[in-house]
Amino acid sequence: MLTDTISEKAKERILSPEMLDLVMSAEEAASMIKSGMTLCTSGFGTGYPKAIPTSLATTKHATDLTLINGAARGEMHLGALATSGVLKKFSGFLYNENARNVVNAGDMQFADYHLGQLSTKIKNGVYGEIDYAIVECCKIKEDGSLVPTLSAGISESIVKYAERILIELNLNVPAEVDGFHDFGVDPYTIIQSPSDRLGVPYIKIDPSKVAGIVITDIPDTDLFYPDIAPIYNQIAGNVVLMLDKEIEQGRIPEQFTFQSGMGVVANCVMLGLMNKGYKGLKMYTEVLSDQALYAIKEGIIEEATTTALDITPLFFDDVFNNLEFYKKHLVLRPVDLTNGVAQIVANELVSMNTAWEADIYGNVNSSHAMGTQMINGLGGSNDFSRNSKISVFTTPSTAKRGLISCIVPMVPHVDSTEHDVDIIATEWGYADLRGKSPKERATAIIENCAHPDYRQQLRDYFDGAVALCGPCQTPHDLSKALSWHQKYLETGSMQQD
Amino acid sequence: MLTDTISEKAKERILSPEMLDLVMSAEEAASMIKSGMTLCTSGFGTGYPKAIPTSLATTKHATDLTLINGAARGEMHLGALATSGVLKKFSGFLYNENARNVVNAGDMQFADYHLGQLSTKIKNGVYGEIDYAIVECCKIKEDGSLVPTLSAGISESIVKYAERILIELNLNVPAEVDGFHDFGVDPYTIIQSPSDRLGVPYIKIDPSKVAGIVITDIPDTDLFYPDIAPIYNQIAGNVVLMLDKEIEQGRIPEQFTFQSGMGVVANCVMLGLMNKGYKGLKMYTEVLSDQALYAIKEGIIEEATTTALDITPLFFDDVFNNLEFYKKHLVLRPVDLTNGVAQIVANELVSMNTAWEADIYGNVNSSHAMGTQMINGLGGSNDFSRNSKISVFTTPSTAKRGLISCIVPMVPHVDSTEHDVDIIATEWGYADLRGKSPKERATAIIENCAHPDYRQQLRDYFDGAVALCGPCQTPHDLSKALSWHQKYLETGSMQQD
Known part of the structure; x- marks a missing residue:
């Protein structure tokens, strides 16, 4: 040319x-x-x-x-x-x-x-x-x-x-x-x-x-956030309750540093923190959403690291109109550093990521529907869950209008193992898995996170597994461990008849 | 007193x-x-x-x-x-x-x-x-x-x-x-x-x-190494072949730094490296065995970090008699540093750990027999597999005189996910999983690592899974994914009739 x-x-x-x-x-x-x-x-x-x-x-x-x-x-x-x-x-x-x-x-x-x-x-x-x-x-x-x-x-x-x-x-x-x-x-x-x-x-x-x-001369116009269903605010509310308690017990400082994954729960947590009057937080995260930008403007977040602004067209204009303000509070770094294991450990993060499903022992599937079909890929979820001070996973307790339980006997695909998951939160509450054995975790997850409609079914699975293989480290009935998923594939529902 | x-x-x-x-x-x-x-x-x-x-x-x-x-x-x-x-x-x-x-x-x-x-x-x-x-x-x-x-x-x-x-x-x-x-x-x-x-x-x-x-005034006398069966030398031989190739292709230096888990394969790899004339290697590891001490004496290992000497009584005397020599080549550090994620990443380790079993997609179980009974715990295996430059897992292709295949359709417990496993080596060869999709990994693992007696059975599982759910990201037939383990529990063998 x-x-x-x-x-x-x-x-x-x-x-x-x-x-x-x-x-x-x-x-x-x-x-x-x-x-x-x-x-x-x-x-x-x-x-x-x-x-x-x-x-x-x-x-x-x-x-x-x-x-x-x-x-x-x-x-x-x-x-x-x-x-x-x-x-x-x-x-x-x-x-x-x-x-x-x-x-x-x-x-x-x-x-x-x-x-x-x-x-x-x-x-x-x-x-x-x-x-x-x-x-x-x-x-x-x-x-x-x-x-x-x-x-x-x-x-x-x-x-x-x-x-x-x-x-x-x-x-x-x-x-x-x-x-x-x-x-x-x-x-x-x-x-x-x-x-x-x-x-x-x-x-x-x-x-x-x-x-x-x-x-x-082409704008980035791909991102639109879905409407916020009430359930997401309930999940976020439970995460904020957990954070309140951690601060109260002195395990994290009032101005803690956090990572928040993409999606609607992340945005709701941000809203929840605002409503509770949190101020001066630090964010060390992979992607930063509309709501986080708003939180920076409002002083809820004092400073942030991210590798990407993953924002809607409206907020592009806001960034372009307030570049010098944002440059003071926000740094865009290579993902090697935002998701770097050394940096995550050193910054003692509270990380919050979305689980597709979790099992009663705390293993999390972030990427596969029914263990086979790719959803979104692993992303940075395990960079953060593996290395954060407190690793939180959120999920609604059910999907598909209750036909799928997101708390299952065994996840058919593992992205973050039981060793990397500290807190699981649903709209019903949260389970604190830290320092617990798998059997202790099972009780905490079933009673705090599972949908009430599925709790007895999960208790029955756990009790049956203990009856079968004894109260060993991780009781499972391998003939039934994946039967909930199999049942969904065959009948369209995980619910017992 | x-x-x-x-x-x-x-x-x-x-x-x-x-x-x-x-x-x-x-x-x-x-x-x-x-x-x-x-x-x-x-x-x-x-x-x-x-x-x-x-x-x-x-x-x-x-x-x-x-x-x-x-x-x-x-x-x-x-x-x-x-x-x-x-x-x-x-x-x-x-x-x-x-x-x-x-x-x-x-x-x-x-x-x-x-x-x-x-x-x-x-x-x-x-x-x-x-x-x-x-x-x-x-x-x-x-x-x-x-x-x-x-x-x-x-x-x-x-x-x-x-x-x-x-x-x-x-x-x-x-x-x-x-x-x-x-x-x-x-x-x-x-x-x-x-x-x-x-x-x-x-x-x-x-x-x-x-x-x-x-x-x-009590000696540490717990450790005795088992006799080395020929199969372990075969596995180690395949690991050394892989290392030779990595050096030849310039992906690791001739004096690479490595971690080696406990156990007999680790010792055999050390022997294999000696026999191939390797010199001046560096070790950055969690535990250091008899064989590694010998390798330090022989100059195969020039310097080493470890958090523990996990040695037999004979080698205690050797250490006590040669303290000044060993202090020059060997440092005992807190496990926070030997297994620290930042240090493992920075030292670009080749890590070698033992798998209890691996599945055709590269997920590794290090801790549970039949998904339920605790064997030894996770240890530091995932500290290294998650953060090393090249993460190797070794296992014999079968256990219990061939009645158990250590390559299975799905592991019933995951300690290192598919994302953290680069190489799987058995006595039959090794599979290089780097950059491969799950379906590509399945072929590599079945054809290079599985025991020939189980290969057709594994191919049949994979083909059946593809027939059932299509050539999706991770084909599985959930009704059969754990059936090998279930069959072993019921009949004492994973072999098909």
Whole structure:
């Protein structure tokens, strides 16, 4: 592309003269990608490349691609690529309904890893050579350094380990985002305080690896939160009760540091904390939602670390209009650091994540429906549950209008083991599993978390298991342990006749 | 006890004059412990208190006790206490046959946690107040500081968090062990090199907390290694083949750093490395065996970190006779550091641990027979598998003369999830699971690891699961997933008719 066809607005954001010569169309950029290649893309919630993936999905000239991505939800990215059939394999957080359907149809292999380890796996050669990193940014500095849009994710790692780099410069995100991020920090560095800035606000790259730059002007518009059903407020209320008690008993400070997963319960907990008058909390988290931004504005959260703003269009405007305010309270870091085991341990987090289901001994399934169908992937849930000071999982006690119990005898897929789950909360209450043996946990979970309609059924299972194999460490009747799921598959209900 | 009844040999090791007044009999010390109290003891493999636990087990004056201990195997410790019936609950690594039987009979609750987190759980109040720490040492310094015997474990934490301290001064271990340990190091410190010493070789205590000192002269004599069956050398051979390939392909350096769990396979791997001419390796591990000591002497291992010498009587003499040599190459650290997630990640370990069984999707059971009966506890296996650069699990492909397949459709208990297992090795070969989807893993595990007698049976299960629920993320037939275990329970064999 001739330099004089580049808009003035774009030129203002490409401060490296050599880089101007690399501006090209999305189609030109996409055409460099050949069948069988391995691609890594930026984006976590938001901030994923949009034009090149859309072109790849449209032309389908390159097939059998492997894609590694942090947690980009985008339809113009993972969704389009997966449904077009050009992807052989995906690794990262699967957070897109169309892509999920492709996985469950067996048309795309999915290697699901802890998000905090994704960069390390790339570095360690788990995916072999990375042909292209494709990253979205809002500004290119004099030396070619990149200012990403509103996520950090694995971007810093992928430009380092990829052979070549393709850039999407998205004019839809203001260049003044510059200053929001913190890169160039050794992954073993302990972040003493969530808003500490220890590195530089841009990603250094080797400019000779840049193969093309595509100018875009596309908003991130994928996220809409569902309406809040009363049950979620009840679950959140129980979590807040637990937090109150921990503070009262001196096990966590009044200004504790917490992580909160995606989803509606997380937002309700935030509301619950507001209503209880909590102030000056710290957040050290993987993704940050609308409600958390609001909590920062209100002083409920004093400072926060996240790898991604996973927010709705309304809040994009709020961020863009209040950039300097948010930069003071909020730092966007690589997911290696937000989900880094050392940082999670050192910050003594209270972590709150969503369980798909939990069993009576405290094992949690975060990813598989009926043990077989992928829902969303593991994400960072076990980064936090495995390493936090207090690891909380929330779930409604039932699903499908009561036909499924989310407290079951045995989960058919385990993402966080019994050793990593401290608290389970449902709308009925919470079970504190800390220091308990499996048998003690069973009582706590059945009596505090299970739906009353399922409690006797669970007690019967537990008693039957003890009768069968004795009061051993973890009583189970293996002929019935998965029978609740089997019954649901056969009859559409877990309820006993 | 009057000071003049203390032997000269003991007096030479109690350099604090005030402490001399606290010397008493084991019975006197034990009598301070009352029913319902919570005790923490030193010891990891070796180095556990012996006289006070024996007295507690004999008099049974105090019951309903809770015991927290790193990983002491001793019959004069956990074994005696558990069988005497005075323990209500135990937490730590369960590594004693008698104690295991008490747990599986339902007579003692067992809360099984990652060993790397045990100190943090004590600090966080998971076990409530700690009434007494009972620690074995070989020397008491002028200011009351303790030089432990041949383990470090959780000793530094328990003297810090317990209300009172009881000391067993064991004259059977030479005072010249002084200088072997490294304490006083912040738990987030990255150990750059396994033999680095960053702290002090003794445990600082608050002398006013010491309630009594008991003089003992009792050797650690519990450990005997079983004879090495040829199958273990075959498994180890496959692990070494894998390591050769990793080095050849540049994914690990020639002088890689490794962790090796307890047991016979670990020893065989060490032998295999010797026979292949490996030199100058680094070990960063939880426990160190006879064979590893031999490897240090031979230069195969240049330097090592461990929290415990878990060695046989023969090698105790070797250590005592060559203390200065071993101090140069080997450091004993708290288990918080040997098993610390930050240190494991930073040292880019190859970890090798024993699986009880693995399933076709790569989930590993380390702790439960048939999903119900406790075997040995989780130990540190998941500290390492979750955080190592390459996480290896080894198991013979079958047990009970072929009647049990150690590769099964679904493990009935998960200690390391599919996300944490990179390599599974049996006597038939190894499966490299890195970057693979569950379906790809199934093929790799069945064809490389399963016993040939069970391969068709496993293929049939997998094919049947795909036929039933489609080629989804993790195909399972829930009506048959645990049927192999159920069949074994009913007929004594997993083999199909």
